[in-house]
Amino acid sequence: MPSPAQTRKNLLFVARNHLAERGYHGTSLAAVSGELGLTKQALLHHFKSKDLLYAAVLEQLGAELLELLFASLEASELAEDQLAGFFAALTRQGLAQPADLSLVLRDLMDFQGRGPDSGQDSWPLQNVFEPLIALIQATPRWQGAGFAEALSVASQMLAAICLFPSAQGALASRFGQAAVDQVRTTFLVQTQDLVRERLTRD
Amino acid sequence: MPSPAQTRKNLLFVARNHLAERGYHGTSLAAVSGELGLTKQALLHHFKSKDLLYAAVLEQLGAELLELLFASLEASELAEDQLAGFFAALTRQGLAQPADLSLVLRDLMDFQGRGPDSGQDSWPLQNVFEPLIALIQATPRWQGAGFAEALSVASQMLAAICLFPSAQGALASRFGQAAVDQVRTTFLVQTQDLVRERLTRD
DNA sequence: TGCATCACTTACCGAGTGGTAAGTCGTTGG
DNA sequence: CCAACGACTTACCACTCGGTAAGTGATGCA
CATH class of the missing domain: 1.10.10.60 (Homeodomain-like)
Structure with a gap:
């Protein structure tokens, strides 16, 4: 009850x-x-309505991601460390709860694929994207670079993190659950490598 | 007529x-x-049926991607150059035809989200994934690494390339068409950078 | 000429969709 | 004690979905 x-x-x-x-x-x-x-x-x-249910789900997700981001902001001083911390936390969270990352991807892809007027007024994920982009622009490597470059990098890293956890089912059915489990064990390190390589000058 | x-x-x-x-x-x-x-x-x-229509679309897409991959195989000798060529071609193609990349992402995410038994028999994208993984394992940096690492890298790079073109609509409505257009002009270079950084030892 | 096949159409069907209206039942506050 | 409200339910609505059946007119071939 x-x-x-x-x-x-x-x-x-x-x-x-x-x-x-x-x-x-x-x-x-x-x-x-x-x-x-x-x-x-x-x-x-x-x-x-169904639209409002979707909006509520997305708002909750946005709030949780924002919380994750703020926690990483407080954990470090340097922008690149804060970013690395956030992406690592996101990866850990995403491996445990793939649904969260799937929602992020779906929401980005499904623009004008849902209702006729679905929520163009407010967008919870914008509150995550904007500080993320600002943070990238605060990095030694990317400071001085334009908004476009930072958005590009943000989208690349977010995608790299979100796809595999969301695609585990499909990949497992094609390459075997054992292979996917093996990827799971190395995925966090792989992601941290990618983030480090992309955020620090080579 | x-x-x-x-x-x-x-x-x-x-x-x-x-x-x-x-x-x-x-x-x-x-x-x-x-x-x-x-x-x-x-x-x-x-x-x-609808399922067969979807299968036909996916098969066509898989064939086109495979053609793109083979063209890159013939254009270079070294595995990392072949990979860089393929990903660059994919990015160019994806910026021109975002639908193709969206389909790749959707197909990876929608496992067991469609019909009850939708096409677990054959999977057109597998023919793309497998040589791609083999090619990554042929790279100096990743040779000796396991299948899992290569699959991980493949998923990351594919995702990094596929997301932005698929999300252009959503991003444009939030950050403005001008910003998205600006990203479009730098996205190819950004992607090539990411691929190079990830495929060659740092 | 006759007949079959192709490329469609109109006419349906049952199942399932989001959503509304109205009612039931238990809790709560004045 | 009783009215109001919240948290549901049953009943229903208009509509859309994928899919089937049965035709229609053109084309091609014997």
Whole structure:
């Protein structure tokens, strides 16, 4: 007998996984609510529409990523160390919860692929992107470089981190679970290498 | 009055763009066929089901990527030059036709997100992945490294290349078209830098 | 000429979609 | 004690989905 607040949290959690694994169009309200033994209308009671449910999921994700970023900001002094810390934390988090990274990728790709007017007003991930770009521009290697270069680098590193965890299922079915497990053990180091190589002058 | 073969080609082309922009679930047969002034059943006449249409699109994409890879193999001798050539060609192609790269990402992410049994028998992109991994393992820096490291590197570089072109729409709406255009002009160089830094020992 | 095949069309179908309306039941506050 | 509210449910709606059945008109071949 969960409390209403807990029910909402549960719905948000299940919706997040469904949206990450199957995308916006592949996710049905009935499937999400049904996984908790509720009806679709219970979900619509907590989140007034599918679009608002998606927005809530994305906002939660954005807040968590921002928290991760702030934690890394406090952990180090130098911009490149802060970036390295953030990307490492993101990788660890992403290996444990691939859904989070899938959502990031999907949200970036699904622009104008969802509703006709879905949320062009506010974008939770913007609050993550902007300080990230600023941080890259604060790096010795990239200071003086333009916004475009920094955005380019940010997109490259984010992508490099997000794809493999999101693609584990597909890769496992083609190359075998053993191979994927092996990648999992080296992926964090690989990512840290890539980040270091890209952020410090060679 | 297009010939039947041309009609099929047109359907394949439109379907490819729809699938890339909106994903499998976001693509409807009626929308694809309607864009050519045909009915949904005309499409089902050429491709017996939605799954087979998707398979045909993916197979075409896989063949094109493979062709790109082979062209790069013939253009150079050293493995790292061949890889650099392929990734550069892929980036150029992707900036011109973002749909192609979106499809690669989507196909990697959408495992078990489509039909219940959708095409686990054959996978066109495997023919691209495998020589790519072998090529990475043939590189001085990565020779001796395991399959897992090479797969990890392949996934990172593929992702770094595929994301930005696929996310241009979303990024443009948040950071402005001008910023995105600016990234487009530097993205190829940025990608070549990343590939070089990652493939040659530092 | 006759007949088959191709490339479609119109007409459906059942299942599933997001969403609305109205009602039920338990809790809470005045 | 009772009205109001929150957290749901059942019932229903209009619509879209992928897919089937049955035709239609043109083309090609015997």
